[in-house]
Amino acid sequence: MSEFKQNMRALRPLWTGLPIVAVCTGLSLTAAWQYLRYATPLYESTAKIKLADVNEGVLNTTLLKNLDAFSGDNRTSAEVELVRSPLLLGRALDRLSFDLSAYRVGKVQTTEMYRASPFTAEMKVANPKGTEQPFDLRIDAAGTVQVTAPSGEVARGQVGQVLRLSGAELRIGRNDSLLKARPDLSLADHYRLVQHDRARLIEDIASRLDVT
CATH class of the missing domain: 1.20.5 (Single alpha-helices involved in coiled-coils or other helix-helix interfaces)
Incomplete structure (x- = not known):
């Protein structure tokens, strides 16, 4: 005990x-x-591209093999530069929706929506100073849209109408396919839009692109 x-x-x-x-x-x-x-979640994408075989086709000749311009190392370097070229990156951006970023503004966090946006946006910025600048967007339950430019200029209208600001035009529509698939998703909220400059966007993507 x-x-x-x-x-x-x-x-x-x-x-x-x-x-x-x-x-x-x-x-x-x-x-x-x-x-x-x-x-904020971070993602990394890896892709593999098969390059042309140096032993196939017209390059498979003794004369061309002796030329340094057609050596395997130079061909690989040329292919790498092609993948990183602004022309190829621009064509890739033409198929993606990266020129205009849409964010949902919350009390704690601002989240980029990309393809999960309950609305569609068509934006034209005539003044280059308007690119890379946040446009404040508010949509209420009645479908009223209010856009505030970085300069403080305000434009109001309805969903589907073209809103005109000094040096910019914006049209907000309903993303009906997503709203039908997700009934819990509300269109009325506080958002932020950023129109990117294509040249800066290509430069930023090229700096993050690791081709080895």
Whole structure:
């Protein structure tokens, strides 16, 4: 019996500190959940491209093989530069919706929507100074659209109408296919639009593109 009491006395500090350990564990899990909830997700895409075989076709001749311009290393370098070229990147951007970024503005976090946007946007910025600048967009339940330019100029209208600002035009429509697929998604909210300059966009993508 005395041995049991001694063991319990030895374990008493553990039982005393157990609530503190439980509280610290709970706070750590809550902090981790909040971080994962509001952290901006990062994605990495990897693609493989098969280059032309130097041993096939017209290049498979002794004369051309002896020319340094047609060596394998130079051909590979040329293909790498082609993949990174503004022309090829521009053609890729023509098939993507990267020129105009749409964000949902929340109380804690502003999230880019990309293809999850409940509205469609067509924007033309005539003044180059208007690119890379945030345009504030608010849509209410009645379908009223209010756009505020970076200069503070305000334009109001309805969904589907063309809104004209100094040096910019904007038309907001309903993304009916997405709204039907997701009835819980609301169109009325606070948003932000950024029209990107194509040259800057290509330069930014090229700087992030790792071709090896």
